Amino acid sequence: MLLVGPNDDFNIRLAKNLDVELVALDRRVFPDGEVCPRVLGDTRDEDVVLSIRMEAGSGSPNRYLMEVLFTLRNLKEHMGAKSIILVMPYFPYARQDAIFRAGEPLSSKYLGGLLEAAGADAVISVTVHLHRIGGFSELFEGAKAVNVSGFEALADKIKELPLRDPFILGPDTESIHWARELAHYYGTEEFDAFKKERDVATGEIKTHVKEIDLSGRDVIVVDDMVSTGGTMANAVKEVKRMGARIVVSAFVHPVLAPKAVDRILGAGADIIIATDTIEWSGSKASVVGSIAEAVQGV
Ligand code: R5P
Secondary structure (H helix, E strand, O other): OEEEEOOOHHHHHHHHHHOOEEEEEEEEEOOOOOEEEEEOOOOOOOEEEEEOOOEOOOOHHHHHHHHHHHHHHHHHHOOOOOEEEEEOOOOOOOOOOOOOOOOOOOHHHHHHHHHHHHOOOEEEEEOOOOOOOOOHHHHOOOOEEEEEOOHHHHHHHHOOOOOOOOEEEEOOHHHHHHHHHHHHHHOOOOEEEOEEEEOOOOOOEEEEOOOOOOOOOOEEEEEEEEOOOHHHHHHHHHHHHOOOOOEEEEEEEEOOOOOHHHHHHHOOOOEEEEEOOOEOOOOOEOOHHHHHHHHHHO
């Protein structure tokens, strides 16, 4: 078995965990934005684990997906790989797991089909944002799909903080699942979630609070991902208003559109903890161990 992917700290640790060689992937991008990912080694007759992460910041999902699709097909068609497990720690387009307005695409399902058609025999991802369908495997016809929890890594990191009387809070109704999962790994039953309304056309967010007594308590506001930071910032602001002492903003995927971090800190968060499912210099928790276990399981 071989690991193919960018020669970064994440993949160096993943290769070490799996005890396999890392074959570097050069992520060349032309000035016009076209990509030409190049596998710098021999993969003939090998079972390959392809691991590539998206970069934080706006505009990168589509470039990232082209890199993944081209590399999969190249490995299968020209580079003789026997089988391919794709490690895609953040699964873009997962939020579009339903057709919300007539004429929109069912993007998450279409992406599953594209990955499979390009050559993925199995896909491993982390905390995939699917609320309206049964599970990650529904995005694929035959490929094996594994959805690893990112909250264990997050909880391990939060446990290192000396928090006083901690309470875990999700910023919207859907996030009660994430709050419950983090609470499970953190070892508490103290969790709840606010409610949020987002205008599907304008994206405007309104947070509805539940009056919970948070005065003097340390609060972990948790979500699966932060994009613009609007959802997280609104919740952090409310939690501060409700008298919280330290506010930790914790999320698995640092998608992070420009200014998202400023927005969250500006709202009053004291600490931000995110995992390394996406390339971001501020990631403090790592999912490498959980992904290595999933690869071994496949
Ligand atoms: C939504 O359902 C997700 O769980 C996140 O709450 C959302 O994607 C965050 O987006 P933003 O940071 O743009 O508010």
